[in-house]
Amino acid sequence: MTRLSGRLVIATHNSGKLWEMRELLAPYGIDTVSAGELGLPEPEETGATFVENAELKARAAAQASGLPALADDSGLCVDALGGAPGLQSARWAEIGPGGPRDFAAAIEKVEAAIRATGAEPPYRAHFISVIALARPDGAVESFEGKVDGTLVFPPRGTLGFGYDPIFLPDGLKRTFGEMMTAEKQAIPADGSPALSHRARAFQAFAKACL
Numbered sequence: 001m002t003r004l005s006g007r008l009v010i011a012t013h014n015s016g017k018l019w020e021m022r023e024l025l026a027p028y029g030i031d032t033v034s035a036g037e038l039g040l041p042e043p044e045e046t047g048a049t050f051v052e053n054a055e056l057k058a059r060a061a062a063q064a065s066g067l068p069a070l071a072d073d074s075g076l077c078v079d080a081l082g083g084a085p086g087l088q089s090a091r092w093a094e095i096g097p098g099g100p101r102d103f104a105a106a107i108e109k110v111e112a113a114i115r116a117t118g119a120e121p122p123y124r125a126h127f128i129s130v131i132a133l134a135r136p137d138g139a140v141e142s143f144e145g146k147v148d149g150t151l152v153f154p155p156r157g158t159l160g161f162g163y164d165p166i167f168l169p170d171g172l173k174r175t176f177g178e179m180m181t182a183e184k185q186a187i188p189a190d191g192s193p194a195l196s197h198r199a200r201a202f203q204a205f206a207k208a209c210l
Protein backbone atom coordinates (compact mmCIF):
# COMPACT_ATOMS: atom_id res chain seq x y z
CA MET A 1 0.00 0.00 0.00
CA THR A 2 1.49 3.36 -1.01
CA ARG A 3 2.33 5.86 1.72
CA LEU A 4 0.02 8.80 2.19
CA SER A 5 0.97 12.25 1.02
CA GLY A 6 -0.95 15.41 0.18
CA ARG A 7 -4.41 16.23 1.44
CA LEU A 8 -6.46 13.89 3.60
CA VAL A 9 -10.14 14.00 4.52
CA ILE A 10 -10.98 13.23 8.12
CA ALA A 11 -14.35 11.60 7.65
CA THR A 12 -16.10 12.59 10.85
CA HIS A 13 -18.72 15.09 11.96
CA ASN A 14 -17.79 14.51 15.63
CA SER A 15 -15.76 17.48 16.88
CA GLY A 16 -14.09 15.45 19.67
CA LYS A 17 -12.83 12.82 17.22
CA LEU A 18 -11.79 15.46 14.70
CA TRP A 19 -9.71 17.23 17.32
CA GLU A 20 -8.02 13.97 18.35
CA MET A 21 -7.34 12.84 14.77
CA ARG A 22 -5.84 16.24 13.88
CA GLU A 23 -3.59 16.06 16.94
CA LEU A 24 -2.46 12.55 15.99
CA LEU A 25 -1.71 13.57 12.39
CA ALA A 26 -0.03 16.88 13.26
CA PRO A 27 3.55 15.51 13.48
CA TYR A 28 3.29 14.08 9.95
CA GLY A 29 2.66 17.45 8.27
CA ILE A 30 -0.40 16.13 6.41
CA ASP A 31 -2.89 18.73 5.25
CA THR A 32 -6.31 17.71 6.60
CA VAL A 33 -9.85 18.78 5.86
CA SER A 34 -12.90 17.39 7.64
CA ALA A 35 -16.00 15.88 6.04
CA GLY A 36 -17.99 18.64 7.77
CA GLU A 37 -15.79 21.39 6.30
CA LEU A 38 -16.27 19.89 2.82
CA GLY A 39 -20.04 19.77 3.37
CA LEU A 40 -20.10 15.99 2.84
CA PRO A 41 -23.19 14.16 4.11
CA GLU A 42 -22.86 11.88 7.14
CA PRO A 43 -23.47 8.33 5.87
CA GLU A 44 -25.80 6.08 7.82
CA GLU A 45 -23.83 3.60 9.94
CA THR A 46 -25.45 0.39 8.70
CA GLY A 47 -22.49 -1.94 9.33
CA ALA A 48 -22.66 -4.87 11.73
CA THR A 49 -19.13 -4.31 13.06
CA PHE A 50 -16.78 -1.42 13.91
CA VAL A 51 -14.70 -2.37 10.86
CA GLU A 52 -17.69 -2.24 8.50
CA ASN A 53 -18.80 1.15 9.83
CA ALA A 54 -15.31 2.67 9.73
CA GLU A 55 -14.83 1.43 6.17
CA LEU A 56 -18.20 2.65 4.92
CA LYS A 57 -17.55 6.14 6.35
CA ALA A 58 -14.04 6.31 4.86
CA ARG A 59 -15.20 4.98 1.47
CA ALA A 60 -18.10 7.44 1.24
CA ALA A 61 -15.83 10.41 1.98
CA ALA A 62 -13.10 9.26 -0.45
CA GLN A 63 -15.64 8.76 -3.24
CA ALA A 64 -17.36 12.10 -2.66
CA SER A 65 -14.14 14.12 -2.35
CA GLY A 66 -11.72 12.33 -4.71
CA LEU A 67 -9.18 12.40 -1.85
CA PRO A 68 -7.93 9.69 0.54
CA ALA A 69 -10.16 9.64 3.62
CA LEU A 70 -9.64 8.49 7.18
CA ALA A 71 -12.59 7.46 9.38
CA ASP A 72 -12.89 6.13 12.91
CA ASP A 73 -15.66 3.97 14.26
CA SER A 74 -15.49 3.52 17.95
CA GLY A 75 -17.47 2.73 21.03
CA LEU A 76 -17.62 1.79 24.66
CA CYS A 77 -18.23 -1.90 25.42
CA VAL A 78 -19.34 -2.79 28.96
CA ASP A 79 -18.87 -6.39 30.14
CA ALA A 80 -21.94 -6.37 32.43
CA LEU A 81 -24.05 -5.24 29.46
CA GLY A 82 -22.81 -7.94 27.08
CA GLY A 83 -20.71 -5.39 25.18
CA ALA A 84 -23.36 -2.61 24.96
CA PRO A 85 -23.57 0.22 24.11
CA GLY A 86 -20.82 -0.90 21.64
CA LEU A 87 -21.78 -0.03 18.08
CA GLN A 88 -24.71 1.97 19.50
CA SER A 89 -22.50 4.23 21.67
CA ALA A 90 -23.41 7.41 19.80
CA ARG A 91 -27.07 6.37 19.52
CA TRP A 92 -27.43 5.95 23.30
CA ALA A 93 -26.79 9.69 23.54
CA GLU A 94 -29.37 10.76 20.95
CA ILE A 95 -32.34 12.73 22.17
CA GLY A 96 -34.87 11.15 19.82
CA PRO A 97 -33.84 9.18 16.70
CA GLY A 98 -31.10 11.06 14.83
CA GLY A 99 -31.48 14.01 17.23
CA PRO A 100 -28.82 16.00 19.10
CA ARG A 101 -26.59 14.07 21.53
CA ASP A 102 -26.58 14.36 25.30
CA PHE A 103 -23.71 12.38 26.83
CA ALA A 104 -24.65 13.20 30.42
CA ALA A 105 -27.93 11.40 29.69
CA ALA A 106 -26.10 8.54 27.92
CA ILE A 107 -23.82 8.10 30.95
CA GLU A 108 -26.90 7.95 33.23
CA LYS A 109 -28.38 5.35 30.90
CA VAL A 110 -25.22 3.22 31.12
CA GLU A 111 -25.23 3.48 34.91
CA ALA A 112 -28.93 2.56 35.15
CA ALA A 113 -28.48 -0.39 32.79
CA ILE A 114 -25.53 -1.72 34.81
CA ARG A 115 -27.40 -1.30 38.12
CA ALA A 116 -30.38 -3.13 36.63
CA THR A 117 -28.19 -6.19 36.02
CA GLY A 118 -27.22 -6.34 39.70
CA ALA A 119 -23.54 -6.47 38.68
CA GLU A 120 -21.01 -5.59 41.38
CA PRO A 121 -18.12 -3.15 40.81
CA PRO A 122 -15.52 -3.05 39.37
CA TYR A 123 -17.47 -2.57 36.16
CA ARG A 124 -15.10 -3.82 33.47
CA ALA A 125 -15.27 -2.11 30.08
CA HIS A 126 -13.19 -1.27 27.06
CA PHE A 127 -13.11 1.31 24.34
CA ILE A 128 -12.55 0.15 20.76
CA SER A 129 -11.53 2.23 17.78
CA VAL A 130 -11.18 1.08 14.20
CA ILE A 131 -9.48 3.52 11.87
CA ALA A 132 -10.07 2.95 8.16
CA LEU A 133 -8.22 4.57 5.30
CA ALA A 134 -9.98 4.61 1.91
CA ARG A 135 -8.40 5.74 -1.34
CA PRO A 136 -10.37 7.32 -4.18
CA ASP A 137 -9.67 4.17 -6.27
CA GLY A 138 -11.69 2.11 -3.75
CA ALA A 139 -8.81 0.46 -1.82
CA VAL A 140 -9.52 0.32 1.94
CA GLU A 141 -7.44 -0.76 4.93
CA SER A 142 -8.41 -0.78 8.61
CA PHE A 143 -6.59 -0.83 11.94
CA GLU A 144 -7.95 -1.62 15.42
CA GLY A 145 -7.03 -0.32 18.87
CA LYS A 146 -8.49 -1.23 22.28
CA VAL A 147 -8.04 -0.02 25.85
CA ASP A 148 -9.29 -1.86 28.95
CA GLY A 149 -10.53 -0.20 32.10
CA THR A 150 -13.35 0.17 34.60
CA LEU A 151 -16.32 2.52 34.75
CA VAL A 152 -16.71 4.94 37.66
CA PHE A 153 -19.88 6.64 38.86
CA PRO A 154 -20.40 9.52 39.37
CA PRO A 155 -18.52 10.76 36.27
CA ARG A 156 -15.18 12.50 36.90
CA GLY A 157 -13.69 15.37 34.91
CA THR A 158 -14.89 17.72 32.22
CA LEU A 159 -12.16 17.18 29.61
CA GLY A 160 -12.47 14.99 26.52
CA PHE A 161 -15.82 13.98 25.07
CA GLY A 162 -18.49 11.29 25.06
CA TYR A 163 -18.03 8.67 27.78
CA ASP A 164 -14.55 9.94 28.84
CA PRO A 165 -15.65 11.04 32.37
CA ILE A 166 -16.64 7.49 33.42
CA PHE A 167 -13.71 5.59 31.90
CA LEU A 168 -10.76 4.82 34.15
CA PRO A 169 -8.02 3.12 32.10
CA ASP A 170 -6.25 0.22 33.83
CA GLY A 171 -3.17 1.29 35.78
CA LEU A 172 -4.15 4.97 36.08
CA LYS A 173 -5.97 6.95 38.77
CA ARG A 174 -7.59 9.54 36.47
CA THR A 175 -10.47 9.05 34.06
CA PHE A 176 -10.14 10.10 30.42
CA GLY A 177 -12.35 13.06 31.45
CA GLU A 178 -9.61 14.21 33.83
CA MET A 179 -6.87 14.15 31.16
CA MET A 180 -5.84 16.59 28.50
CA THR A 181 -6.28 15.17 24.99
CA ALA A 182 -2.50 15.33 24.56
CA GLU A 183 -2.04 12.85 27.42
CA LYS A 184 -4.86 10.53 26.31
CA GLN A 185 -3.50 10.52 22.76
CA ALA A 186 0.26 10.62 23.32
CA ILE A 187 2.29 8.32 21.06
CA PRO A 188 5.32 7.05 23.03
CA ALA A 189 8.60 7.64 21.21
CA ASP A 190 9.88 4.15 22.17
CA GLY A 191 7.11 2.40 20.21
CA SER A 192 5.29 1.09 23.31
CA PRO A 193 1.47 1.15 23.14
CA ALA A 194 -0.27 4.51 23.45
CA LEU A 195 -2.97 4.98 26.11
CA SER A 196 -6.19 5.45 24.20
CA HIS A 197 -7.94 3.07 21.81
CA ARG A 198 -7.84 5.69 19.04
CA ALA A 199 -4.13 6.40 19.52
CA ARG A 200 -3.44 2.64 19.48
CA ALA A 201 -5.36 2.22 16.22
CA PHE A 202 -3.49 5.25 14.91
CA GLN A 203 -0.12 3.69 15.77
CA ALA A 204 -0.97 0.70 13.56
CA PHE A 205 -2.24 2.99 10.80
CA ALA A 206 0.87 5.22 10.99
CA LYS A 207 3.20 2.21 10.81
CA ALA A 208 1.49 0.98 7.63
CA CYS A 209 0.61 4.19 5.84
CA LEU A 210 2.64 7.20 7.01
Ligand code: IMP
Nearest residue numbers: 072073074075076089090161162163164
Ligand atom coordinates in the same frame (compact mmCIF):
# COMPACT_ATOMS: atom_id res chain seq x y z
P1 IMP B 1 -19.30 6.57 16.15
O1 IMP B 1 -17.97 5.94 15.99
O2 IMP B 1 -19.46 7.82 15.37
O3 IMP B 1 -20.40 5.57 15.95
O4 IMP B 1 -19.42 7.09 17.63
C1 IMP B 1 -18.79 6.44 18.67
C2 IMP B 1 -19.24 6.99 20.00
O5 IMP B 1 -18.50 6.27 20.98
C3 IMP B 1 -18.90 8.45 20.21
O6 IMP B 1 -19.93 9.31 19.87
C4 IMP B 1 -18.67 8.47 21.72
O7 IMP B 1 -19.89 8.47 22.33
C5 IMP B 1 -18.08 7.11 22.02
N1 IMP B 1 -16.62 7.21 22.03
C6 IMP B 1 -15.76 6.75 21.08
N2 IMP B 1 -14.49 7.05 21.40
C7 IMP B 1 -14.56 7.74 22.55
C8 IMP B 1 -13.56 8.33 23.37
O8 IMP B 1 -12.35 8.35 23.09
N3 IMP B 1 -14.03 8.93 24.48
C9 IMP B 1 -15.32 8.97 24.82
N4 IMP B 1 -16.29 8.45 24.10
C10 IMP B 1 -15.91 7.83 22.96
